[in-house]
Amino acid sequence: MYNFKLYAAVTCMLFFAISCSGNGDNGQGQSERSVERSERVDLLGAGASFPAPLITAMADEYRDLTRNRVTINYQSIGSGGGIRQFVEQTVMFGMTEAFLSDEVMQNVEQATGGRAFNMPITLADVVATYNLPGIGPGLIFSGDVLVDIYLGNITRWSDSRIADLNPNVRLPNLPITVVHRSDGSGTTNIWTSYLSNVSGTWASRVGFATSVNWPVGVGGNGNEGVAGAVINTPGAIGYNSFAYALLNDMSYGSIINSSGNVIKPTFEATSEAANIDLPADTRILFTNTPAEFGYPIAGFAWMLVYENLDANNAISTRSEAEELIEFLIWSITDAQDLSEDLGYARLPEAALERNFAMIRQLKWNGQYIGRELLQKHDLAHAL
Numbered sequence: 001m002y003n004f005k006l007y008a009a010v011t012c013m014l015f016f017a018i019s020c021s022g023n024g025d026n027g028q029g030q031s032e033r034s035v036e037r038s039e040r041v042d043l044l045g046a047g048a049s050f051p052a053p054l055i056t057a058m059a060d061e062y063r064d065l066t067r068n069r070v071t072i073n074y075q076s077i078g079s080g081g082g083i084r085q086f087v088e089q090t091v092m093f094g095m096t097e098a099f100l101s102d103e104v105m106q107n108v109e110q111a112t113g114g115r116a117f118n119m120p121i122t123l124a125d126v127v128a129t130y131n132l133p134g135i136g137p138g139l140i141f142s143g144d145v146l147v148d149i150y151l152g153n154i155t156r157w158s159d160s161r162i163a164d165l166n167p168n169v170r171l172p173n174l175p176i177t178v179v180h181r182s183d184g185s186g187t188t189n190i191w192t193s194y195l196s197n198v199s200g201t202w203a204s205r206v207g208f209a210t211s212v213n214w215p216v217g218v219g220g221n222g223n224e225g226v227a228g229a230v231i232n233t234p235g236a237i238g239y240n241s242f243a244y245a246l247l248n249d250m251s252y253g254s255i256i257n258s259s260g261n262v263i264k265p266t267f268e269a270t271s272e273a274a275n276i277d278l279p280a281d282t283r284i285l286f287t288n289t290p291a292e293f294g295y296p297i298a299g300f301a302w303m304l305v306y307e308n309l310d311a312n313n314a315i316s317t318r319s320e321a322e323e324l325i326e327f328l329i330w331s332i333t334d335a336q337d338l339s340e341d342l343g344y345a346r347l348p349e350a351a352l353e354r355n356f357a358m359i360r361q362l363k364w365n366g367q368y369i370g371r372e373l374l375q376k377h378d379l380a381h382a383l
Helices: 032-036 053-063 079-087 100-111 143-151 162-164 184-196 200-205 222-231 243-247 267-273 318-332 334-338 349-360 370-377
Strands: 041-047 070-076 093-096 114-132 177-181 219-222 237-242 254-256 298-306
Touching: 041 079, 041 318, 053 070, 053 114, 053 243, 053 318, 053 334, 070 222, 070 318, 070 370, 079 093, 079 100, 079 298, 100 114, 100 143, 114 222, 114 243, 114 267, 114 318, 114 349, 143 162, 143 177, 143 184, 143 200, 177 184, 177 222, 184 200, 184 237, 184 298, 219 222, 219 243, 222 243, 222 318, 237 243, 267 298, 298 318, 318 334, 318 349, 318 370, 349 370
Parallel strands: 041 070, 041 093, 177 219, 177 237
Antiparallel strands: 093 298, 114 237, 114 298
């Protein structure tokens, strides 16, 4: 791995839409970043709830690092909302676990004269969360069982197909309440991509996208809404990012992967799932991974950034564009040290390389300011 300076991890978590600001330290450890510029800058982003706890922690840490000069205001509104606001140029960056489609990429290029970049910031598991009184984490699910639960074919927890996977667990004869996202969601994109990969029936009847026509169930808005519905409904099953399950002390299951191994969501299993050849634009899903010990329901969370930053109406000055790139560089290098404490896996080396290649292309009025900032921070290997 690259030998980057690591900063102290933070534990401050916000659960809903995020606006990060506050008082930093007044004295020691002033960084080069805060010395060189004096004006205050607010960076505005919106999108996926999946990485929201990590973005919050990064924002708190970065605010302190820049001595309150740079704040990151991030609204956790779901991937669909983040993509929409990014395309409408009402935010400086978007966040999503569903990469931009070819159509959206083409529309952005026509509107701005440059590309839209999908830059991985983190990767994490989507886990099956549930509320069964007296039963903790560790229930085992197979892909076909999850499919039939979400199709409404398995309706009670005592069903023999669930019991056969969990012979040492006394399952209650409770009805299953299926919970899903009601908003456009990258978490849904990953979850339904997995269900489509393991089931032709699901693929033809429902398919995968940030929003689908659910056969059964009740909706919750954001990871927060799904978590709340599951926590408050005995017999409920939902899907959440691993981070939300950990933060809210929710029970979550293990999954039988394509190699027939029971895989508990862990950082190692997630990284193993992502150990694949990445395309240059990083737009790839790797659910139902063929990796023998890979967790099968995992994916990237991407930051969406315009190649021509001056074409984004939300960014009014070169200084704001430079501060956005500074934060981006920091988030994929130093800030990765925050990941595992919050339930996220660190970016694999291949994703870092792809990110650096995209940062090199970031421009302001035709000048490659991304390349300049990589040079400034002596990231020679990234140039």
